[in-house]
Amino acid sequence: MTTARTETTTAPRTTPTTRTTRILSAAALGTSAATTALLGLLLARPEVNPFLEGATTLGRNFLSGPVLTWVLLAVGLVGVAGAAVALARPTDGRTGRGTGRLVTTVAGVQVLGLGILAQSMSTLSVSGYLVALAVPVLTVWAAVQVFRTRPAWRIPIAVAGVLAVVGIVVARDAFAIQLGGVMSGFVRERWELLAVLLPLATAIVWAGLAAVGAWRRGSLRHATAWVTRHRKTFTVIAALGPLPYALARLTWLTPWPQFGGEGVPLAVKIQGLSLSSGAWLGIILTLGLILPWGERFPRWFPRRAGQPVPPAAAIVPGGAVAVMLCGAAIPLLLEFGVTAALIFPAWFWGPALALAVWGYAGHRAGVH
Template sequence: MTSTRPATGSVAATRSEAETRLLRPFAVLALVASGAITAFGLAWWLLPDSNPYTAPGSRSLANALLEPTQFAAVVVATGAVGLLLAGVALSRGALRRRAPLVAGAAAVLAATVIVVLGDAGTITFAGYLFGFSAVVAGVLTTAVLIVRAPRLGVPLLLLLLALLGVAVSWAGLTWDGVTTFLVRFGSGLVDNALPILVSAASVTAVLAWTVVAVVAGRTTREVRAFESWLVRHRRTVTVLAALGPLPYAIVRASWLTPWPLFAPAQGELSPAVLATGLMLGSGAAAACVLTLGLIMRWGRVFPRWMPRLGGRPVPARLAVVPGLAAATIITISAVPVFVLSLGADSLIEVIVFDLVLPLWFWGPMLALAVWAYAAERRGERREIGASAAVGRADADGA
């Protein structure tokens, strides 16, 4: 009688091959990012004036504690260790013989990059880009919904028109304010091209090393047990992650009321500043919704109203990669933003600031929510693959 159960050895081998295929591109990404970090460190060592971390307002913890030359040396060392570890991760049999070493070293290196290159400007750049994208995406989504799903689109259009009306008539938003913001936004991206490039390299390094740590760590019983716990509690973890940007969204929404929170004085709340705040608040609200998508049906199957894609499965990487990138950006900015908050006049103000913008909580929690989503989707694929294997075995037996 032919067994319909796949051999345990073949399943383990297939799983190991899948993890190796996942590890390699992120190890290559870590190699490239580590090379960029090494190059930046060497440039700052030879040309100290080119170091953007010496500019006022930069709050890298390592930069605050070290002299410029020492800081540059630490950056070079961090990049060099990354290059070495990437070589180990890319070697043959890395997951079989050196998996615990690779996992531990990658986790330590990701934390080191956060301490050495974490900068408050990272979340600022990302917040502006995401907020602007959220506004554009919201307008396009509303337009599509009006045509393909009027029951959703028309109420959403009325809500947006009502918010726009309040922003214009009550809060004082003007077209000149919007255009002034856009001009400042574009010029700011150009003027800060080098810091943005450094932030991109550091975020890429942390993201890549985090994924390498998780993939290599899954070869250990402890990490697999933790991953199983995450999947069981994914709804709670995801809801907690969605709460991260909510206080900031509420604060910015209050600018449309007679009681604006954390806003400039009434005479200083110009239309351009108002446009900036509302855009950032829109990004925070979009972040809440997208995070909840990790446990909603539309996070697995595209809604029917979406042209061409409606009804099709959502590729897991379409949610995992942006989600991990966002979690990395938030986490890498958490320490420097906390350091900035210490400049407040009182302990109460420090606590309030870190509750309104809880990067220290939001970033790690979002990373866990994305990890749980990825693990669950991977489990679904395994079940489908096992069912297909059983079906083929039954057919062969017949």
């Protein structure tokens, strides 16, 4: 009796980490190419090149504007080449062999060049204004959801909504001036904003790609376990980062305003208070890394109430802010010195937030 033997070929299993690596590699190629194109344009059009002007960019403390632009262009080209190789020769999901060392090296170059040397005060300014503009939208959206699902909160929310509308109507001219000033500032400084935000995005993607590769190779296992055990401490420290700035802006509502709040127009006070709201949002979201709603959507959240929060929903924005703060910390200190160190302490806020996000990622991954 002959037994037929059927051989089956099993295709290599694509793990979630492998898929993430491919996505990040493609994103690294796209952002590196966009950054390289932008830097080439800035070299061709010196009149719009922000690296030729102010010294708030960290790299301008060491290099002239043209030299810095050429250096950053070379860094961008290295990123394009590295991402192309990573896509063409992906790291094996089971053995960890492939371009891991290359990716780590290129990522270090990208973070140093684009995430640190190219950053300036503009990084924090534009991010702060964008968050401040988002706060009212998020507040209204959350209030509507809570009003819809939590009857006990309906009267307080309705009263707060009426008071907010009355305040906007009474001070509508000041609100219009404030919003118009922010929008016109974005348009006026568009090249400077692009020159810091696009390189920052590239550095963030490369940092994520290197972190995922190190995780897959197991080289971060012991460090992640240690950070995860202390994640609550790191998170509380990170949440203290925006607190001095948030409190300083709130003093504009008192007879003892601090840091330029005395005698300023109402529109400027509204702008300062909106920036304070962004800082308070940062505190709340940071604490979410260790609170229950940071792992499961609250009951009032539409469609996904009670479901697990995708880890990337916290890791990606949290990690991006951490890289931004670390990149802007030195320019901030050089520009404003001790004042910046006390009121906007990015020098400890950024690293603490990075550790808090790292600990959250380890916790969600089950590392102990």
